[in-house]
Amino acid sequence: MKTETYTLNLGPQHPSTHGVFRIILELDGETVVKATPVPGYLHRGIEKLAEARTYTQVIPYTDRMDYMAAMLMNWGYVAAVEKLMDIEVPERAEYVRVIVGELSRIASHMIATGAYGGDIGALTAFTYTFRDREYVLDLLEMVSGSRMTFSYFRIGGVAADLPEEFFPAVRKFLGELPAMCDEYDGLITGNEIFQARTKQVGIITPEMGINYSLSGPTLRGSGVNYDLRKVRPYGIYDRFDFDVPLGQNGDCFDRFRIRIDEMRQCKRIIEQALDQIPEGPIMAKVPKVIKPPVGDAYAEVESSKGVYGCYVVSDGSPKPYRVHFRRPSYINLGYLGKLCEGWKIADVIAILGSIDIVLGEVDC
């Protein structure tokens, strides 16, 4: 029988592309012959905009990249500028950064977990994780006054000290977090249909993962132990005792499961940070007008999606000469086209969801 392939345009408006992302699928029946991802529908030119702002004014723009873990986006940028200016961040500020950063990571992983359930078809999972994410947002609101785009980090420290009521609240939340994770495990991870849909689907081998510069849970799902917090601890991460969850098969299920495990590890980190946090200033001595010396610096942090890097070039003026963000979501997507080949339409959604992208970050 003579058959022909046909083209299906998945997106840019599609409920499962997590924003305005487009995949052009060439299909043979339901099977994908070729997948061409097309990003760029949310491109706002943040890198160009940053060149016309002062160093501090760039921080709110970084919030708008991965708005699910905005604290971590702040962190990468200020880390690069601090590296450029050789600023020593005070102890307390480092601890505050770790606490809010890990809380942000938990919030981001909750969305990833719930939204993945929704992608697979279990919409109920979505509401459970979003319900719990509210607690994290409440905590971060206490700290920064904002619920999503925090702009809480400053070059040389953080904007404000942790309020008094934050400490009991965060401890209460951390006490409940394992039960929440167990609930997600029971509702989603343990489900037979969910496992049938995700196990052995979209396998990334460790070699391919490294070759395609993947990072974060997407790479660790393949068993590559590459978590910056462990391999090149930035800030004060070398003081904490935590594990890096790794997958074995590199399939969608492993990538998904790792995020829930990481939430449990975040709890450990935050608890240790809360125990150790010293008194002291939260801002280093930084000049009013930030004018880094001529030169460039590249700093990386481990965001919830992977390695988030920031490259800053200074020409000695109060505005950055060039800013480049290495966005993990964007680079993780580079492998999507190859990964989808040979799978069904439904698997494309499963694979895309397991990479956990945020379009604000992909298109920057």
Place this chain on the structure above:
Amino acid sequence: MADYNIPAELMEALKGKFSGIEIMENGDVIVPAADLMAFMTEIKENPDTAMDFLTNLTASDYKDRLETVYNLVSITHGYTLTVKVKLEDKENPQVPSLCPLWDGASWQERETYDLMGIVFTGYPGHPTRILLDDNFKGHPLRKDYQWEGGREA
């Protein structure tokens, strides 16, 4: 802070192999465009360095030159390395594509081409725009890019 640079003796050996490279004070390496492919192959394939992970690829537009920046990591050894290529020809900047070595370079090179206008040669399908529309004129991250209606033109 711990030091993740490649040990000095390995750098010396590299310097011996590629006379054109220049090692900066902070450990960054400046490689001539002609040597880039050979240099990258060497540090990737040599088990002593084993720079197997291309983290970041970007470019910067200076007054007298364009500069591509490569951030490499060795997952095996934990080394990091920044490689820079200076492109004096601002009208027609060309640099060899790293796609044959790292597939992860593909999207980053396309982004750099799209926004900065650096042509990565030697890989089929390059260069194509990725973030901007295919019919877009110009490369917005260039300093001489003129845009209309900018608040601080």
Place this chain on the structure above:
Amino acid sequence: MGENIFVGIATWLRGLLSGAGVPDMWNDTILLVVKLVAILLFILVNALWLVYMERRVCAFMQSRLGPIHVGPKGLFQTAADIGKLLGKEIILPKGADLLVFLLMPVVIFIPPLLIFGVLPFGKNMVAIDMNIGVFYLLAIASLSTIIFWAAGWASNNKYSLVGGMRSVAQMVSYELPLILALLGVIMITGTLNLNTIVDSQKSIWFVFTQPIAFLVYLIAGMAETNRTPFCLVEGESEIIAGPYTEYSGMGFAMFFLAEYANVMIISAMCTVMFLGGWLAPFGLDFIPSWLWFFLKMYLMIFVFMWVRWTYPRIRVDQLMGFGWKVLVPLALANIFVTGVGMYIFRAIGWWS
């Protein structure tokens, strides 16, 4: 007293008409039309209610409130939604087969209506008592697949087409276990008449004597009605409502309501075939038989909703595999065991 309320109305109407000198033949016809109109109203009102119920049940399972603002406890939410949809423009996609495209939302209600005509809602409460009820029912129930497929084809949209094709594939795979599951019951009762089937469950419901058939029927029924975990035809996160993608306004609302009508049918069938229909359990016959029927039907509908808001969706190849490799052999085994059981029981004289 409630027991005979509907039968009483019918008798009263008949008496009224013959008192007015209407000939018997016309009398029967008028009565039949009245019954069918009553059933149509029943289906529509129930579908409206079920949409509301689904949203409340879903909200309950998702730890939220659901519709609460329109009317008392949000009861009029669906009516308001339908009103809104009625006022919407019907968008006709370019290149669509307009006749089929516009016809399908209209005819989508025909199969449910035809089926409800033969369902026994209570003692002596069946619009048309048909002696091949089960056969008729199964034949009509598969018709809605053609409507889904035609709607998907006519929309001139690839998502719709994929959805329509999935609908056909799903029907082919799951109609078979559905019928085979019912065969067990039919073998025991030896009849295709729904009333007789209900009557023969007086001593024990078939859900206890035919548990495997019940499970197979339940699963295949979920697939037949395109509900999660078998909602591939709609597949919101993959093919965006499938055949309904291009429908707007009332066209979409009709499909939406028809889904609930289909859920009602599968649940009602389940009640009749396995849960003793309108028979009162534990001798609780002070509750009218028709009320029992509805209670059981709603229990089944709740189970459907429960499953829908718990499970993810399976993939199309897994769907086929499960249908052919698990359900069909299971249903066949059930028939075999039932046959052997009947033979043995007859041989030792426990059952005649």
